[in-house]
Amino acid sequence: MYLRARxxxxxxxxxxxxxxxxxxxxWELAYYYTLTQDDIEVIRRRRRDHNRLGFAIQICLFRYPGWSLSDIKNVPDKVINYVANQLQVDASEF
Structure with missing residues (x-):
């Protein structure tokens, strides 16, 4: 029988x-959550604004803090607004 790991x-x-x-x-917002032109091209292939924004947020969260959206319970409005502005979509789509 195995003991549970600490x-x-x-x-x-x-x-x-x-x-x-x-x-x-x-500065941190720009450093961690600015999308590259390549990112935006890939994101724009998604069909609707809510898909684009969700996909972009997922990309950003993988970069910092390194977790998926399913692991993060609350994404600050400041981050959502920053990413939405880059995509020119309404932040309420998230």
Whole structure:
């Protein structure tokens, strides 16, 4: 019989690790969440605005903090608005 492996993070630490800070500076926002022209070309192939925005958010979250959208519970409005502006879509589509 195998013993359970020791947990490295407590549940609270794990929750904090998956959290995107809502206090990102403008520099951090631009550094982590600016889409390249290649990104935008791929994103524009999606059919509707809500698909484009969701796909773009997913790409951005893979880059920082490195998790998928299903792992992140809340994406700050500041991030959604920043990405939506780059795609010229309404942020409420997310």
């Amino acid at each position: 947990e490295l993070l407590t549940p609270d630490q794990r929750k904090d690790f998956l959290l995107i800070p809502s206090t990102l500076s403008n």
